[in-house]
Amino acid sequence: MRKWLALVVLALAALPVFAQQAGTPAAAANPFFEEWTTPFGVPPFGQIKEAHYLPAFKEGIARERKEVDAIVGSSEAPTFANTLETLDQAGEFLNRVRIVFYGQLSAETNDTLQGIAKEVAPMLSALNDDINLNETLFARVKAVWEKRDALGLEPEQRRLVEETYKDFVRGGANLDAKGKERLRAINKELSLLGLKFGDNVLKETNAYRLVIESKEDLAGLPPGVVSAAADAAKGAKLEGKWAFGLQAPSIWPFLQYADNRELRRQILTAYATRADHGDSADNKAVLAKIAALRAEKAQLLGYKTWADFVLDENMAKVPAKVYGLLDQLWTPALGVAHKEATDIQAAIKAGGQEFKLEPWDWRYYSEKVKKARYDLDEEALRPYFKLANVLDGAFYVANRLYGITFTERFDIPKYHPDVRTFEVKDADGSHLGVFLCDYFPRPGKRGGAWSGGYRNQRFKDGKDIRPIVVNVGNFSRPTGDTPALLSLEEVETLFHELGHGLNALFSRVHYPGAARIPRDFVELPSQIMENWVLEPEVLKVYAKHWKTGETIPAELIAKVDRARKFNQGFATVEYLAASYLDMDWHTLSQPREESTTEFENASMAKIHMMPEIFVRYRSTYFNHIFGGGTGYSSGYYSYIWAEVLDADAFQAFKEKGIFDQATAKSFRTNVLERGRLGDAMEMYRRFRGHEPSVGPLLAKRGLTEAPIPGIQ
Numbered sequence: 001m002r003k004w005l006a007l008v009v010l011a012l013a014a015l016p017v018f019a020q021q022a023g024t025p026a027a028a029a030n031p032f033f034e035e036w037t038t039p040f041g042v043p044p045f046g047q048i049k050e051a052h053y054l055p056a057f058k059e060g061i062a063r064e065r066k067e068v069d070a071i072v073g074s075s076e077a078p079t080f081a082n083t084l085e086t087l088d089q090a091g092e093f094l095n096r097v098r099i100v101f102y103g104q105l106s107a108e109t110n111d112t113l114q115g116i117a118k119e120v121a122p123m124l125s126a127l128n129d130d131i132n133l134n135e136t137l138f139a140r141v142k143a144v145w146e147k148r149d150a151l152g153l154e155p156e157q158r159r160l161v162e163e164t165y166k167d168f169v170r171g172g173a174n175l176d177a178k179g180k181e182r183l184r185a186i187n188k189e190l191s192l193l194g195l196k197f198g199d200n201v202l203k204e205t206n207a208y209r210l211v212i213e214s215k216e217d218l219a220g221l222p223p224g225v226v227s228a229a230a231d232a233a234k235g236a237k238l239e240g241k242w243a244f245g246l247q248a249p250s251i252w253p254f255l256q257y258a259d260n261r262e263l264r265r266q267i268l269t270a271y272a273t274r275a276d277h278g279d280s281a282d283n284k285a286v287l288a289k290i291a292a293l294r295a296e297k298a299q300l301l302g303y304k305t306w307a308d309f310v311l312d313e314n315m316a317k318v319p320a321k322v323y324g325l326l327d328q329l330w331t332p333a334l335g336v337a338h339k340e341a342t343d344i345q346a347a348i349k350a351g352g353q354e355f356k357l358e359p360w361d362w363r364y365y366s367e368k369v370k371k372a373r374y375d376l377d378e379e380a381l382r383p384y385f386k387l388a389n390v391l392d393g394a395f396y397v398a399n400r401l402y403g404i405t406f407t408e409r410f411d412i413p414k415y416h417p418d419v420r421t422f423e424v425k426d427a428d429g430s431h432l433g434v435f436l437c438d439y440f441p442r443p444g445k446r447g448g449a450w451s452g453g454y455r456n457q458r459f460k461d462g463k464d465i466r467p468i469v470v471n472v473g474n475f476s477r478p479t480g481d482t483p484a485l486l487s488l489e490e491v492e493t494l495f496h497e498l499g500h501g502l503n504a505l506f507s508r509v510h511y512p513g514a515a516r517i518p519r520d521f522v523e524l525p526s527q528i529m530e531n532w533v534l535e536p537e538v539l540k541v542y543a544k545h546w547k548t549g550e551t552i553p554a555e556l557i558a559k560v561d562r563a564r565k566f567n568q569g570f571a572t573v574e575y576l577a578a579s580y581l582d583m584d585w586h587t588l589s590q591p592r593e594e595s596t597t598e599f600e601n602a603s604m605a606k607i608h609m610m611p612e613i614f615v616r617y618r619s620t621y622f623n624h625i626f627g628g629g630t631g632y633s634s635g636y637y638s639y640i641w642a643e644v645l646d647a648d649a650f651q652a653f654k655e656k657g658i659f660d661q662a663t664a665k666s667f668r669t670n671v672l673e674r675g676r677l678g679d680a681m682e683m684y685r686r687f688r689g690h691e692p693s694v695g696p697l698l699a700k701r702g703l704t705e706a707p708i709p710g711i712q
Contacts, residue, residue: 032056032097038413040423040434042468043100043454045415050112053101057120060094061127067091068131071140078140080151084161087141088513089460098124103452107472108415109444114199121191121628129184132171141165156677160514167513170309172301179300186297193290194628198446200281201621204274206443207281209236210244210254210267218242220259222379227479246271247441248448249476253487255363257379264360268614272359275620283620284596287585290626294633296591307586310634314518315641315680319587322637326583328694329640330576330607332703336569341612343369359614366567374563378488381560384543384552387439387475387484390491391420393542394498397532401664402502403427406435418442424505433457433467433505439494440484441474446623449473449493451500451526457507469504471497483546488560492530499529506672514677519635521680523642524649525672531650534560535658565702570613572701575640577615580607582625582636596620640697645684647696652688 031047033056038044067090076082101120105113131137144151145165148158172183211233212218218226228249229242236243244250244267251267258264275283294306303309307319316322344365345357357365371377395406405425412421412434422435436454441447454468473493478484486494503525509515532538534557543552584603588594600619609615617624617636624632632638649667656663670687684692 030055032093032100033059039409039411040431040466040468041455042413042421042434043415045413048100050116053097053113053116054119056097057094057101057116057123060091060097061123063093064091064127065130068134068137072134072136074140078143080144080153080157080161083140083144084157084164084513085511087137087164088160088511099454103454103470104415106450106452107438107445107470108442109202109446114195117195117628118192121195122188125187125191126184128171129180129187132168132173133175133180133184135173138168138173141168156510156514159677160511163516164513170301175300183297183300186293186300190290190293190297191628193286193293194626196628197275197283197286197290198623198627200275200283200286201623201627202446203281204621205246205447208246208270208274210263210270211238212242212244212263217260217263218258220257221254222257222382224379224382224476224479224482224485225253225257227482228477231477231479246274246447248474249441249490252363255360256367258364261361261364264364265358268360272614272618273620276618283626285593287619287622287626288593288596288599291585291588292591292593294586295588299591305587305589307583307634310519310586313516314635314638315520316637319583319634322579322583322634322641325641325644326576326579326637329572329703330580332698333569333572333576333701334608334610336703337573337610337613338569340366340567340569341610347372357612359612362570362612366570370563370566374559374566376556376559376563380556381488381552382485383545383547384556385486385488385491386544386546387486387494389542389544389546390486390494391437393538394495394529396541397495397529397538398498398502400659402506402668404432404505412436416442431466433469435501435505436468436470437472438470439473439475440477445472445474447474448623449497451497451504453504456504456512457509458512459510464508467504467507469501471501473497485546488533492533495529495533496526499526502529503672506668508673509677518680519632520638520641521645521684523639524645524684527639527642527646528649528667531646531653532658537658565700568701568703572703573610574613574616577604577607577609577613578617578622579637579640580604581615581617581619581622582632582634585619585625586634644694644697645692647700648692649684649688651696 030052031044032052036042036044068087071083071086071090074082101113101116105117141161141164145161148161153161172180175183212229218229221229226242229244232245232250233239233241233243244254246267251271254267255264275281291306298304298306298309301309303312305319307322311317311319311322316325341357344362347365347369348355348357348361351368355361367378398404398406404427406422407425409421409423412423414421414436416438418440419436419438422437424432424435426432438445450472452470452472454470455465457467458465471494473490475486475490475494476484500522503517503522507515536554536557539557540551544550545552581600581603584606585599596619600615604615619626624636626633649671652663652667653660666687670683674683681691
């Protein structure tokens with residue numbers, strides 16, 4: 001499996017069970033060497049210990065080498081079956097180990113796991129290179145590729161041949177000996193630097209704590225936020241105090257509601273300067289080296305820049321198309337953001353203050369402007385968004401669209417008490433997969449939200465092996481007697497990640513090597529789910545007051561609807577600025593290490609970034625593009641690219657009914673089941689009947705001043 005890094009990123013690897021091999025020293029009492037008799041073959045998390053990973057990794061690497069050697073040493077002429085198909089099946093044991101390990105490294109890490117990751121990274125990099133750069137193996141693959149037209153292959157088989165051949169070429173198979181040697185060195189160094197970057201970000205995020213001792217400094221904060229801070233302080237043995245951190249459920253409500261401007265400045269400054277203090281956790285040199293090595297690798301492989309190398313696999317294809325979309329959105333977004341800043345500055349003055357608007361003021365005063373303009377306090381929504389109910393609402397949407405059901409099971413292993421486990425069945429009652437969800441922050445979990453898995457769907461020996469999917473988030477925890485109550489943004493995130501989960505659950509793939517989703521297409525299945533969040537029919541199902549059971553009042557939702565375009569200039573500008581920063585780092589044509597601070601400042605100056613808004617991710621903690629295994633380098637733009645698709649796609653549901661069965665079936669068939677097995681734009685056209693239009697996105701975000709063409 002040469003695409004192991006992508007499999008780690010998406011946590012989508014095939015993991016059938018293996019019987020213990022007698023006589024294998026590493027197999028003693030190690031669950032990875034035994035058949036998993038758990039329900040649905042879910043990993044026996046309680047039995048897997050840290051000491052089991054390294055022996056299992058070493059055994060998995062050895063097994064994959066043997067499997068590849070058997071292909072290389074075959075005396076038979078290369079065929080689809082004995083070369084491409086056999087190669088696609090290689091590495092199953094290793095993937096079984098890898099997917100559990102990297103899932104835990106993201107959701108439940110510690111110093112020991114991070115140490116194992118550092119030890120294993122160069123081993124996996126070497127294995128990957130040994131396969132990609134094996135001349136005999138490539139010759140066999142190439143022989144099948146050259147005669148693919150005459151082999152009578154099924155479409156998915158042909159795609160496997162073409163994608164495998166392309167993987168070898170992109171992996172350096174056509175390089176000379178000197179080039180291959182340099183590529184190996186680059187890959188090894190990149191594998192370690194990415195891990196170091198991510199570890200530094202997590203360390204810096206966990207290290208900061210704003211401790212408040214005076215109740216006066218809590219002024220403006222909602223009771224639930226105060227209660228959560230008291231619980232955090234208690235957990236840190238700071239009884240009688242309140243603690244705030246840099247995790248999303250803590251920092252963003254503080255910035256939105258805390259009256260104390262100096263404390264807002266302190267916590268946002270801490271957030272924005274993570275891994276940028278000139279100490280052992282500083283990431284400036286790390287990321288500069290990553291960017292330089294990526295530029296060198298791209299040029300070694302015949303591409304002008306790293307972005308050219310990455311985008312060749314995406315819908316955008318070339319950097320110019322990405323910059324083209326960003327540029328056309330940037331102008332109207334910046335105009336709206338400047339108007340928003342003027343309104344906020346006026347609110348500051350109306351409150352008797354004369355200071356100039358700063359980034360730590362924006363959320364606080366925009367909340368006041370929104371409340372005055374729309375009579376909307378988002379905290380008034382939270383009591384209606386009980387986490388358990390919201391999850392039921394998301395399941396309801398999936399059921400109404402596709403007929404699937406989620407049944408909670410209590411016999412399925414889980415890796416943490418916070419995890420909930422469900423069996424998913426299709427409309428005909430057949431087993432579709434297993435769904436795990438893990439929604440609360442803790443020190444061992446990286447920030448943000450993501451969808452992954454502990455087994456990907458595939459066919460093996462004629463049997464359809466169904467997936468084990470996990471959704472992970474960092475949502476507001478329960479406090480005292482109050483259940484977990486979500487913000488509207490957290491509700492949207494839960495629906496979003498379930499969309500990724502559905503994409504994995506509906507997969508119908510025979511050859512994992514043929515299944516590729518372009519990075520700028522992969523967010524379509526997730527982002528489109530957000531559109532159902534505030535639909536009245538859906539709200540009636542899940543938006544019920546946690547105490548009274550009362551359905552959320554229609555007038556409150558009307559206020560939300562009226563305010564939906566509020567502050568979209570800010571939201572779009574902070575996001576687009578990060579997308580520009582990503583592209584600028586990865587369109588470097590010279591493989592040299594840049595001065596990180598100067599480079600970032602120049603990038604922001606080039607687009608005339610507003611000083612009142614911080615870029616969503618500064619370089620030193622931009623885990624999406626520099627963290628090991630996150631996979632968004634030259635791809636952070638993909639969220640807005642996919643938003644063009646999802647806004648346009650949802651129009652099909654709005655036109656025919658948000659639960660129209662024919663539309664849902666077409667979306668499932670063309671996007672969710674088969675979207676990874678063909679040209680993404682062609683799949684979209686099959687569903688929608690035409691190319692996507694940017695118009696619905698502009699209208700959705702209130703950026704209609706400058707209409708722009710579609711992205712085809």
